[in-house]
Amino acid sequence: MSKQIHAVARLIAFPNKVEEAKALLLELVEPTRKEVGCLQYDLLQNQEDPTDFTFVEKWESQESLDAHLASEHIQSAIAKLPELIASGPDIRRYTLLDS
Template sequence: MTDQGVRVVARVVARPGKVEELRAVLQGLVEPTRKELGCVTYELLQNKTDPTDFTFVEEWTSEAALDAHLQSPHLQDARVKLPGLAVADPDIRRYTVVE
């Protein structure tokens, strides 16, 4: 089996009245993350029918690259801010491609 990297879907839901603040924090992750070694794709989506619902769709070259991202200073800084802005911890799911 060849290493096809890892795909991630990470969902964060804003607390009532905190949508704009959460969006700003999450948007602040996009550019620095895209510059990280091993980042193939990193997109932030906002649900069209429920604006409190944000989802990152990510592709990484390896588990090690993703693990490094999870320890990056910009992500750690955002995680400190999330408890006051999000209803729960992010729902982070790792996937591999099924051929």
């Protein structure tokens, strides 16, 4: 049985593109939450630095995360990101140790 995967994906928007980046990233939340294997998918914005966005995710398995990354809505967003973000996405994957 595959272990759950926890992922954190951080992106830094250009200061003059914060609202555009926010709108694009928010468009990902609803369709992603409907994906098979998605247990949690939350978008956060740093209170002290509004250019800093982070997704906090939990997936049933590595396979479900891989399917998410290959999905049409994610691939479409990735194509638009270069004009909106200064750095990222920095995607880190974790497994829970105490379960």
